[in-house]
Amino acid sequence: MDIYDKSLHDLCTNLQITKSDKEYYKFEKLVTVVNQAYLKIALKEFNYIKTKNPEKEIISNFNFLMSLYNKHLREHQVMFLLFNIFETAIRSKAVIELSLKYSSAGNDDWLYNSSLTPNKMIRPLQEAKNKIKQDGEDINNLDSFEIFDYIMLGQLQSIYKDFWNDLSCLFVAKTINGINFPQIGKRAFERIFEEIRKARNDNAHHKPFHKTRKRRHQIIEDIELILIHIGFNLSDAINNIDSQHKIIKLKYK
Structure with missing residues (x-):
């Protein structure tokens, strides 16, 4: 059984339909264009609902399945935006802190002037330069924010680790809105960042979180904890992408 036939067979088996079903032709097309991982999740949920409530009237198997599928895609998209918010915030925060620390007074030149660039920044900077050159840009025309946009999330993770002495001040114990937040140490930060990065990579590759990841x-x-420490109000940000907080339920408000 080839991959197309197998996918269609699995779908029909789960929905308990045959070629004689009036919507069969829709499913023939469906299996060639959807995300298979999320389709499987939707099929599993479909079966659960039918088993839990066998009397439930479903006028169209196709429409009902697609409503479940689209719900999971919506959750995926909201999480994509959340990961983007996280990555942008920690990237910008690192740029500000490090440029102020290593640039000459009143300038943003720590990534242009080799005498100012810390040795531990040379490798990620060189990789960024290569990408900048491929885009036909001159690094001397870019500021630190624009240069850091060429640095991958994994490299950004390493930068936080390598420059922890400069960035740890962001994660000291603090009280915000009457809530006490304990200090986040280097090892704890590395562990949290790694978990977020793995989940973000799953999301970026249009996959559900792997079973070995933390729950959503x-x-x-x-993410909320890290952003609170660096002074980012996540509640305001997500009101525009998940206004009823059905997907992103914040712990600290």
Whole structure:
């Protein structure tokens, strides 16, 4: 059985339909264009609902399945935006802190002037330069924000680790809105960042979180905690992408 026939067979088996079903032709096309991982999740949910409530009237198997599928895609898209918010915030925060620390007074030149560039920044900077050159840009015309846009998330993770002495001040114990937040140490930060990065990579590759990852609500809590420490109000940001907080349920408000 080839991959197309197998996918269609699995779908029909789960929905308990045959070629005689009036919507069969829709499913023939469906399996060639959807995300298979999320389709499997939707089929599993479809079966659960039918088993839990066998009397439930479903006028169209296709429409009902697609409503479940689209719900999971919506959750995926909201998480994509959340990961983007996280990555942008920690990237910008690192740029500000490090440029102020290593640039000459009143300038943003720590990435242009080799005498100012720390040795531990040379490798990620060189890789960024290569990408900048491929885009036909001159690094001397870019500021630190624009240069850091060429640095991958994994490299950004390493920068936080390598420059922890300069960035740890962001994660000291603090009280915000009457809530006490304990200090986040280097090892704890590395562990949290790694969990977020793995989940973000799954999302970026249009996959559900792997079973070995933390649960979604735990990832959200980790992101929220990091952003609170660096002074980012996540509540305001997500009101525009998940206004009823059905997907992103914040722990600290």
